[in-house]
Amino acid sequence: MSSAAPLIRARGLTKRFGAFTAVDGIDFDVAKGEAFGFLGPNGAGKTSTMRMIGCTSPISDGQLEILGLDPVRDGPRIRSRLGVVPQEGNLDNELTVRENLIIYGRYFGLPRDECARRADELLEFVQLADRGKDLVEPLSGGMKRRLTIARSLINEPDLILLDEPTTGLDPQARHLLWDRLYRLKQRGVTLVLTTHYMDEAEQLCDRLVVMDKARIVAAGSPQQLIDRYSSREVAEFRFAPGIQETLDGQLAGLAERIERLPDRVLLYADDGEAVVIAARDKGIHPETVLVRRSTLEDVFLRLTGRSLID
Amino acid sequence: MAAITRPAPQPAAARWPAMARVVEHRALQYRRTFRASIFGSFVQPVLFLAAMGIGLGSYVDRAGGGLLGDLSYLQFLAPGLLAAAVMQTGSFEAMFPILGGLQWNRTFHAMYATPIRPRDIALGNFAWITIRLLMVGTSFAVVIAAFGAVRQPAALLLAVPVAVLTGLAFAIPIAAFSATQRRPDGFSTIFRFGLTPLFLFSGTFFPITNLPELIRPIAWLSPLWHGVDLSRAILLGTVADAPLLAIAHLAVLGALIVIGALVAFRTVAARLERG
Numbered sequence: 359m360s361s362a363a364p365l366i367r368a369r370g371l372t373k374r375f376g377a378f379t380a381v382d383g384i385d386f387d388v389a390k391g392e393a394f395g396f397l398g399p400n401g402a403g404k405t406s407t408m409r410m411i412g413c414t415s416p417i418s419d420g421q422l423e424i425l426g427l428d429p430v431r432d433g434p435r436i437r438s439r440l441g442v443v444p445q446e447g448n449l450d451n452e453l454t455v456r457e458n459l460i461i462y463g464r465y466f467g468l469p470r471d472e473c474a475r476r477a478d479e480l481l482e483f484v485q486l487a488d489r490g491k492d493l494v495e496p497l498s499g500g501m502k503r504r505l506t507i508a509r510s511l512i513n514e515p516d517l518i519l520l521d522e523p524t525t526g527l528d529p530q531a532r533h534l535l536w537d538r539l540y541r542l543k544q545r546g547v548t549l550v551l552t553t554h555y556m557d558e559a560e561q562l563c564d565r566l567v568v569m570d571k572a573r574i575v576a577a578g579s580p581q582q583l584i585d586r587y588s589s590r591e592v593a594e595f596r597f598a599p600g601i602q603e604t605l606d607g608q609l610a611g612l613a614e615r616i617e618r619l620p621d622r623v624l625l626y627a628d629d630g631e632a633v634v635i636a637a638r639d640k641g642i643h644p645e646t647v648l649v650r651r652s653t654l655e656d657v658f659l660r661l662t663g664r665s666l667i668d
Numbered sequence: 669m670a671a672i673t674r675p676a677p678q679p680a681a682a683r684w685p686a687m688a689r690v691v692e693h694r695a696l697q698y699r700r701t702f703r704a705s706i707f708g709s710f711v712q713p714v715l716f717l718a719a720m721g722i723g724l725g726s727y728v729d730r731a732g733g734g735l736l737g738d739l740s741y742l743q744f745l746a747p748g749l750l751a752a753a754v755m756q757t758g759s760f761e762a763m764f765p766i767l768g769g770l771q772w773n774r775t776f777h778a779m780y781a782t783p784i785r786p787r788d789i790a791l792g793n794f795a796w797i798t799i800r801l802l803m804v805g806t807s808f809a810v811v812i813a814a815f816g817a818v819r820q821p822a823a824l825l826l827a828v829p830v831a832v833l834t835g836l837a838f839a840i841p842i843a844a845f846s847a848t849q850r851r852p853d854g855f856s857t858i859f860r861f862g863l864t865p866l867f868l869f870s871g872t873f874f875p876i877t878n879l880p881e882l883i884r885p886i887a888w889l890s891p892l893w894h895g896v897d898l899s900r901a902i903l904l905g906t907v908a909d910a911p912l913l914a915i916a917h918l919a920v921l922g923a924l925i926v927i928g929a930l931v932a933f934r935t936v937a938a939r940l941e942r943g
Contacts, residue, residue, distance in 0.1 A: 405943075414780050415941055434686075434783040442781040448774035452697045461696055464689050465782035513782075 363426060364389050365517055365548055366411060370420030373406045380406040382572035383420060388517075393539075393549040397559045397654060398569035399664070404552035405445060407569075408521045411550065413437050425516060438466060441510030445521040445552075447502055449494045449509070456481065456490035459509055466513040473512065480508035484538060500531025507538060518542065520551040524558060536561055556654035568654075570662045580654055587660045588652035589614050591630035595637070595644035596622045605642065612636050617659055626656070686784050690792020691799070693775070694765075709804045713753060713811040720873070721745050721817060739904070746817035747827060747899035748872035750808050751834045755892055757804045758835030759842050759863055761797045763855045766846035769793075770939050777940060786937035794840055794929065801835040802828070818903050827902045834895025837921040838863075840928035847935035866892045871900075894920045 364387040373381040381403040388394045396404040409415035410422060413433040422429055424436050449458050456477050463473030481487045484504040494502065503523065510518055523539065524532040539562055543549055553559050559566050560580045568576040568583070576583055593613070597605070602623060609616055613625035613633050623644075627633045630649035637644075659665055698705070725741035769776035769789075776789050808831075809824040818824060842858065849855075869879065870892035876884055887893045898917040901907045907914050 409943060412781060414777075415943065434785055437781060438783040440781070444777070444781070446774060446777075448778040450693075450697070450775050450778070451773055452700060457696060461689075461693050462778070462782070464692055465779055465784050467685060467689070467783070 365425055367423040371422055372419035374418040379572055384574045386567055388550055391546050391548055392564045393543050393562050395559045395563035395566035396552040396569055397566050399554055402569040403572040404569055405521055408519055408552055412442050412519050439516045441515035441518040443506050443510045443520040443523055451495045454491055454493055455505055459512055462509045463512040476512050480511055484508040500527050517548045522552055559654055575661045583657045584652045588656040589626035590628045592650055592652055593625040593630040593633040594622050594648040596646045597644050608640055608642060686788040687792040690789055691796050694796040709807040713808040716749050717815050742817045746812045747903040748896040751831045751895040751899045752867050752872045753808050754801050754805050754831040754835035755838050758801055758839035761800055762839040762842040763846050766843050767849055771850055780940045786940045787933050790932050790936045797839045801832040805831045823903050827899045830898050833921045837891045837924035840925050844928050844932035844935050847939045866890045871896045891924055
């Protein structure tokens with residue numbers, strides 16, 4: 359494998375379950391050392407894609423190459439070099455925190471003392487060193503997720519797959535987790551993650567693809583996507599109930615593009631303040647006004663007409 | 669953390685180690701319940717042999733008037749109970765722990781994300797069940813010997829492996845079924861309509877020749893009967909009287925194990941791949 363070859367290469371990658379197509383012919387490459395994201399709402403096909411990359415779900419059609427190997431022929435060999443953080447927790451509740459790490463290292467064929475050494479080091483890394491002897495069950499959701507991340511690192515993987523790493527966590531736990539993932543990224547570890555949080559994608563991903571209904575609808579760095587599919591700024595107007603519907607004609611022309619959501623109106627323009635002033639001049643008085651920069655949420659709205667989290 | 673330039677490590681070398689790691693995991697889990705489990709595996713045979721063998725047995729022996737020849741009811745019963753007890757443990761071990769690994773704790777999915785293959789997971793569990801059955805069978809044999817319920821205690825060395833085979837003939841097909849389940853509802857059906865009737869009508873407590881002629885062939889279909897009959901022949905020293913029958917018993921138990929394993933490889937793999 360030459361150094362320029364991607365770690366993952368997918369062409370026309372497809373996953374079907376009976377008549378249902380979960381992933382519909384997607385193409386992407388993941389390069390060594392990058393943090394690559396799949397952004398999309400629930401049911402977009404992200405988890406199915408991750409499971410195919412993880413070599414635990416056979417592909418239905420297309421091509422997939424991971425670490426230069428073929429998942430069908432070399433599944434166990436590829437898996438020996440992956441670290442997987444699944445969406446659905448599968449820590450062993452009957453074992454202690456430390457035992458969970460050690461036995462997982464044993465699955466990779468590591469000697470027992472090496473497993474113990476790495477377990478202690480990793481517990482330190484995910485800030486669970488004082489919980490090693492506790493059973494898994496009383497841990498909080500954030501701690502369990504951190505333990506799962508530690509577990510995924512026990513074999514010193516070339517590639518880490520994280521499926522919705524912070525879904526269901528409170529903001530503090532999310533930030534702690536992001537910090538650890540960011541450190542891994544700094545060390546040159548290749549990360550592939552799925553998320554339906556645009557802030558997560560913006561924080562962690564060098565490059566991402568936006569998925570919707572089993573397909574990739576856009577690809578690029580977070581900034582590229584925003585530049586391409588949204589304006590620099592957004593003015594958000596919220597109105598008292600019933601007012602929004604009466605304003606249709608008056609809002610037109612205030613911005614490059616207008617999105618009407620059930621609870622607010624989004625006006626896309628390079629200068630958000632100017633939109634606010636123009637609206638006031640026209641006698642439009644929203645209950646609240648917010649001017650902010652465009653995010654991936656706006657990109658997704660533009661591409662699909664829906665928001666990421668329903 | 670990751671040594672990115674490191675060459676690819678060998679795939680988990682031979683298959684034996686991969687399967688041994690699955691056993692290691694089960695053993696690690698077992699450590700927590702070890703004491704209670706060992707205690708139970710002695711208590712259960714003591715209770716059964718005391719109540720059925722001695723309690724009921726003294727009644728049968730007095731009333732039977734030599735129906736069993738010079739054999740006491742306790743001696744008749746012990747090999748049957750040995751096989752039946754191992755069957756029960758085997759069935760149980762093939763239900764909840766398998767469903768748990770695939771559905772509740774999802775520990776088998778965690779293993780599948782490593783070089784371990786679905787087949788290793790199935791084989792490792794069968795190996796672990798074999799170990800458990802050897803433990804249960806051996807403690808049962810010790811109790812049988814302590815009760816003096818066998819003429820030649822050395823014969824227990826052969827009866828225990830036969831009981832373990834009987835247990836596996838149930839456990840492995842049941843494990844194949846468990847891998848298709850998402851809830852434990854089917855298990856109580858297996859116990860109620862499968863294991864309990866077999867326990868009662870497979871020659872454990874009375875010879876199947878006592879069954880009405882019409883029902884008797886059903887007993888022949890019962891894997892437990894094959895195990896009970898063979899254990900009894902071994903403990904009573906009558907294998908040489910009908911060697912072909914002994915071979916037939918082994919063949920039936922062996923066939924259930926092999927076919928069960930082939931089906932289990934498929935159902936476990938299908939379940940793990942589905943996620």
